[in-house]
Amino acid sequence: MYRKDWASKWAEYTPNKVAVKEYRPARSLTYQELNNQANSLAHYLVHDLKVGKGERLMVLAEHSIEYVALFSMTQKTGITLVPVNFRLSVSEIDYLISDSEPRFLIAERKFEDLVSSLKSNIEVLWLDDLFSQLNNSEYQRFEAVELEEDHPAFILYTSGSTGFPKGAIYSHKMLLWNSLNTSQSLEITPSDLTINCMPPFHTGGWNVLVTPMLHRGATIGLMNKFDPDFLLELMEQEKSNLFMGVPTMLKMMADSERFKSVSLDAMRYFIVGGEALPLEVIDTWHRKGVKIRQGYGLTEVGPNLTSLHQDDAEQKIGSIGKPNFYVEYKIVDEQGRRVEPNEVGEFCLKGPMVTPGYWRNEEASQKAIVEGWFHTGDLVKEDNDGYLYVVDRKKCMFISGGENVYPAEIERVLRAVYGVDEAAVIGVKDAKWGEVGKAFVTMKPGCSFSESLLREHCANHLAKFKVPRHFEVLDELPKNGSGKIDRKNLA
Missing domain, CATH: 3.30.300.30 (ANL, C-terminal domain)
Structure with missing residues (x-):
């Protein structure tokens, strides 16, 4: 049992440091303000609405300051967030509601038509109404509860290889160890600033950079929609030094009219995941002076698992690099035997950042996790220098x-x-x-x-x-x- 309440610690250490900011319109919260807001939210949910530890709150919203406050609230209360993809159809969201059985659905007003079309009988809390309840100063104190290591911080739904989504449990233990792995690999410091464009219903929108940056007391800028022109302007203006994106984003930014004129001298490197980045795109960004770090991750583990150092981006094109600090791995054949270098096998992972399992799906959990090893379903090979390459996806994804x-x-x-x-x-x-x-x-x-x-x-x-x-x-x-x-x- 232990307490993990990052906002309260940074409110003590650097209360006036900006924790999170938005740009359209311009808003921000310091670590003190973030902690106060999370305390108020925790008090209101627990004492007024009687939401208990372990109960779920489904959230239908774009990334925002309020969403980050909801995350900080989970670290204080043990209430579990279930982020839902607002691009899903009504029937898909109804399925997620029936599977996770949330106590409330917290939604932005912009999704009112989608919410009104749901067939599920669930009580809705509108995000702006919820946060308007937090102005009473008596709510500014809340004592964080003790949490078990495997207690769910999130339930993150992944597309299902069997035809139905599965809810991956993302625990507080995973949060900690993913943050340690990420900070070690990327050398994150409290002086860093990233601009996040990844959506909040993906592990990438939380756990590639947002939660590690919160753990380190750094600053997070949020864009709720990817806009390549505006993003490049912000990177220059904010002197952002870390950025995570997918290959499509990097291609669109390189094609932007602002690409040639913008100065990105402060940028340490881009972190790229999802799929291999073509050499011509890497070359384009290298000529711009921006280094590229490619990696590998998945919702159920990490997600920050391997990293290709920026100096090897061209020499080891297509590689996902080497495992991060606290990641164990093996590559096995269909009989479970380890393969030799340059032989293809299934990528299996072990460590404190592996999910406890899938929400209410013991069969899927036992199939994926065997003797502590998570079987990714991805086929990889390791070259003679110890660099890993994804060869194919076993699950047809x-x-x-x-x-x-x-x-x-x-x-x-x-x-x-x-x-x-x-x-x-x-x-x-x-x-x-x-x-x-x-x-x-x-x-x-x-x-x-x-x-x-x-x-x-x-x-x-x-x-x-x-x-x-x-x-x-x-x-x-x-x-x-x-x-x-x-x-x-x-x-």
């Missing part, structure tokens, strides 16, 4: 604009369309998004193929980024010797 997309989810939705017999989805190259979905379907006898019908059905039941960009009808799907769909023969 592809990445579209930084979003993980699992074909099984889309295929389940497609098979529900009248007349569809079989469905298979793969990721195909796309100049803007990196990859987009391509769906292949076969039709039952007497039924005709309608791309518009399939597209409309997907749009009604899936987030926009999951809707396939391309559709094709086949007489039959290719199968392998065991009768399973042979995705390698789809293109």
Whole structure:
């Protein structure tokens, strides 16, 4: 049992230091103000609304100062946050509500139409109304509760390889050790400033830089929407020295009109994840004087697990680098035996930053975590110098604009369309998004193929980024010797 309340510590050490700021409109909180707001929020939720330790609050909102205060509140109370992707369809959000059973849904007013369409019977707290309750000075004190190491700080839903999302438990222990790994690898200091563009419903929007920066008493700028021109201006203006983005963001920034004129002399490096960055993009940023650090992570572990030092970005193009400080790893074949250098095997990870499991899903937890090792499903190899490379994704997942997309989810939705017999989805190259979905379907006898019908059905039941960009009808799907769909023969 232990207490983890970072805001209160930095309120003691550097009370007037800016903890978090926004830009449109300009707002900020010092560490003292952040701690006061989190205390007030904790008092109101626990004492007035009777929300108990371990109960869930689902949040439907863009990143904001208020969202960071909600995180600080979780460290004080043991209330668990369930961030939800506001790009999801109504049916997808209803499923998450039924699975996590939150006490309240906290939502921004801008999502009122989406909230009103939900079929779930859940009480809604509007974000601005909730924070308007916190002006009473008697709420400024709150004694943090003791928390078990594996107590959930977040439940982060990942797209499901079986067709339904799984809630990865992100514990307070994971928060601590991910922060230590990140600070060691990236050399984060209290004088650092990052501008975060990653959304709050991803582990990347919290745990790549936001929570490690809060742990170190640094400053976080928040953009609730990615705008390449404005982001470049802010980086110059704020003298930001760390930035995390996905390859699509770096490509769009490099194509921006502001790219040539902006000065980024203060930038130590960019951290890039999600997929390998093409050499030409690395070269473009290197010529700009910005170094690139690529890495690897996933929601259930870390997420900051490996890092390729910026000096090796060109020499080891495509590598995810080497494991961070407290990360154990092994690469194994299908029999669980360790493979030799340059041989391909499944990437398995171990350490204090591994999830305790999936929310109310013991079967998935036991399948993923075997004797303490988390089986990622990613196929990697290690070269003779100890550098790691992702060769393939065992689970067929592809990445579209930084979003993980699992074909099984889309295929389940497609098979529900009248007349569809079989469905298979793969990721195909796309100049803007990196990859987009391509769906292949076969039709039952007497039924005709309608791309518009399939597209409309997907749009009604899936987030926009999951809707396939391309559709094709086949007489039959290719199968392998065991009768399973042979995705390698789809293109």
